[in-house]
Amino acid sequence: MEEYSAKWLLPISIFLLTLFFFLKFKKKQNKPKNLPPSPPSLPLIGHLHLIKEPLHRSLHKLSQIYGHMVFLRAGTRNILVVSSPSAIQECLSNNDITFANRPVTLAGKYLHYNSTTLGSSSYGEFWRRLRRLTTSELFSTNRLAMFAKVREEEVMLLVKQIFEESKEQLSMSKVDIKTKTLELSFNIILRVITGKRYYGKDVVALEGKEFQTLMKEFLELLGSGNLNDFFPILEWIDFQGKKKKMVKLSKKMDSFLQKLVDEKQRNRNHDQTTTSMTLIDVMLDLQQKEPEFYTNEVIKGVVLIILVAGSETAATTMEWTLSLLLNHPETMIKVRAEIDTCVGHDQLMAESEGSKLKYLSNVIMEALRLYPVAPLMIPHQSSNDCKVCGFDIPRGTMLFVNLWTLHRDPNLWKDPTKFVPERFEEGDLGNFNDIYNMLPFGIGRRSCPGDVLAKRVMGHAIGSLIQCFEWERIGVEEIDMTEGFGITMPKVEPLVALCKPRQVMIKAMSNI
Numbered sequence: 001m002e003e004y005s006a007k008w009l010l011p012i013s014i015f016l017l018t019l020f021f022f023l024k025f026k027k028k029q030n031k032p033k034n035l036p037p038s039p040p041s042l043p044l045i046g047h048l049h050l051i052k053e054p055l056h057r058s059l060h061k062l063s064q065i066y067g068h069m070v071f072l073r074a075g076t077r078n079i080l081v082v083s084s085p086s087a088i089q090e091c092l093s094n095n096d097i098t099f100a101n102r103p104v105t106l107a108g109k110y111l112h113y114n115s116t117t118l119g120s121s122s123y124g125e126f127w128r129r130l131r132r133l134t135t136s137e138l139f140s141t142n143r144l145a146m147f148a149k150v151r152e153e154e155v156m157l158l159v160k161q162i163f164e165e166s167k168e169q170l171s172m173s174k175v176d177i178k179t180k181t182l183e184l185s186f187n188i189i190l191r192v193i194t195g196k197r198y199y200g201k202d203v204v205a206l207e208g209k210e211f212q213t214l215m216k217e218f219l220e221l222l223g224s225g226n227l228n229d230f231f232p233i234l235e236w237i238d239f240q241g242k243k244k245k246m247v248k249l250s251k252k253m254d255s256f257l258q259k260l261v262d263e264k265q266r267n268r269n270h271d272q273t274t275t276s277m278t279l280i281d282v283m284l285d286l287q288q289k290e291p292e293f294y295t296n297e298v299i300k301g302v303v304l305i306i307l308v309a310g311s312e313t314a315a316t317t318m319e320w321t322l323s324l325l326l327n328h329p330e331t332m333i334k335v336r337a338e339i340d341t342c343v344g345h346d347q348l349m350a351e352s353e354g355s356k357l358k359y360l361s362n363v364i365m366e367a368l369r370l371y372p373v374a375p376l377m378i379p380h381q382s383s384n385d386c387k388v389c390g391f392d393i394p395r396g397t398m399l400f401v402n403l404w405t406l407h408r409d410p411n412l413w414k415d416p417t418k419f420v421p422e423r424f425e426e427g428d429l430g431n432f433n434d435i436y437n438m439l440p441f442g443i444g445r446r447s448c449p450g451d452v453l454a455k456r457v458m459g460h461a462i463g464s465l466i467q468c469f470e471w472e473r474i475g476v477e478e479i480d481m482t483e484g485f486g487i488t489m490p491k492v493e494p495l496v497a498l499c500k501p502r503q504v505m506i507k508a509m510s511n512i
Contacts, residue, residue, distance in 0.1 A: 033392040036071040036080065046073030048230065053485050055225075056375035056404040059083075063405050069389060075230030077103075078397040080388070083405035085412070085436035090388045091380070091399055092444035097123065099380040100445050103398050105229045107222055110246035111253070117301035119309065119378060123445065129293065130302065131449065137282050138192065138306065139449045144456070150191045152351050155461050157200055158184050159348065159468050160512040163501055171500070172472060177322055178494035182212070182315040184461060189310040193279045193303055194260055207256070214253050215308055221246060223486035257300040279306070313373045314454050316488050319495050321367040321462055323479045324419050326471060326497055331421060335360050339467045345504040348512070349467055354459030360466075362421040364458055368440035370419060371481075375404035375489050377442050403439060412437045468509055469499040 039062060041047050051074065052058045059081050062070050068084030082088055091099050100123035102108065108115035118134060121127045137143060158180060166173040183199035186208065191197055198208025226242050228235045238244055264280045277285075283302065287294040325332040338359045343349040354360070380399040387393065408416040414423070435443070441451035448454075465471075473479060474496060482492040501509060 036069040036391045037066040038071040048074045059402050060405045077230050080397050081400045083402040089436050095386050096444045098382050098386045099399050101381045101383050103379050103381040110250045113297045113301045117305045119305050135449050147192050151188050154187050155464050156512050159464050163509045172498035175499050176496050178319050181318040185314040186311040195278045219486050312488050317373050320371040323495050326473050327478045336466050349463050351460040362424040365424050366421040369407045372403040372440045373488050377401040468505045472498045
């Protein structure tokens with residue numbers, strides 16, 4: 001009997017403590033509020049039983065029933081889901097400061113240096129300093145121009161690599177697009193941060209492969225549901241084993257990042273000019289002036305976010321875009337015709353020419369509309385009680401902005417599920433004139449600061465691949481466009497395609 005009682009002691013204790021916490025939480029809600037529409041809930045768990053993976057589709061179904069503002073309860077947390085231009089404007093413009101915070105999560109604690117990275121820290125002086133640093137040292141007009149040569153070199157090296165791998169083939173050869181685009185974007189970001197590259201024909205990529213594995217696990221942990229965030233008491237027993245996985249991953253990731261910083265510290269040239277300084281160089285200089293702020297953890301946190309966000313998001317968008325083009329060869333032909341007209345066959349296109357290719361830009365925009373790299377914006381959290389579209393929103397409410405629903409709203413877009421780049425042509429924008437109708441990079445204080453850089457890299461890379469090679473699907477079936485799980489919405493099936501060099505471009509590619 002004693003053995004049987006001991007078996008149930010822990011689960012019963014957890015249940016009673018959870019019930020106590022829930023009732024205490026409910027007691028605070030004694031003042032009637034005009035809350036947004038909400039589905040029927042269950043005791044204790046609230047609406048958790050309605051939230052399934054992939055999260056953006058699950059929340060989309062609720063929006064179809066209850067409207068573009070849905071209020072949910074998940075354990076001890078309140079959640080507001082918005083997906084209309086008016087509601088998004090209310091939250092991220094009219095109440096921008098109120099919703100500028102980030103919720104405290106287990107991932108923030110263990111994967112983001114105790115919520116001190118740019119993406120996880122709440123609004124305040126600490127976050128503002130990180131934002132100023134990345135904006136001025138990575139994404140300013142001067143810095144973008146300064147590292148243009150690096151970006152162009154990496155795109156040319158990618159073209160050269162594919163050319164050399166395919167020119168010996170009598171027929172079309174297979175290319176792993178997912179891997180190639182990820183290596184391209186990672187090399188670009190890494191060279192800006194540290195001055196070195198990990199991928200390429202003559203590069204030993206052991207560290208790069210290591211980080212790729214770490215990044216995949218990092219994104220999977222961030223994108224998977226974590227009940228500990230909704231029932232904090234479960235962290236005591238590490239329910240689902242997420243805490244153990246995060247602690248283990250954080251040690252590996254920290255070790256990798258520390259090696260980057262240590263290597264840069266050992267090999268620093270203190271006489272180098274400002275134009276040759278990498279991001280880590282800049283932060284190490286700042287560390288000498290303000291050691292209390294620019295700690296090693298802060299430096300590693302900045303590097304972590306830029307590497308993960310900067311490489312994975314651009315690579316994923318390029319993969320979705322090329323998948324759409326392979327499924328719509330007539331659009332691929334139009335893109336190539338535009339490039340041939342504007343650039344010609346005698347030279348590879350330059351990054352600066354990407355902005356002149358309007359139809360290519362429309363194709364990328366349409367890909368971002370259909371497959372936003374972050375279908376749900378990183379959650380915000382309200383710091384005070386506020387009103388949104390006439391409804392009362394309590395303090396501490398998590399905000400999810402469902403871009404997937406917004407970008408496919410039939411009230412905003414004609415044939416919203418179809419791939420139609422022409423919809424972005426001048427004179428045929430429809431309701432796109434409203435900036436809140438499409439927000440692939442977010443909006444407001446917490447919007448992505450690297451949107452200009454991402455568009456330049458994607459336009460140049462995709463344009464160069466189409467200019468230099470003929471592309472086909474493997475087999476007659478269309479590319480599988482099923483979405484996988486994860487914060488950046490990867491494809492379930494990584495893209496592999498067939499290619500061969502275009503005869504008219506062989507001379508230009510041979511000169512690389």
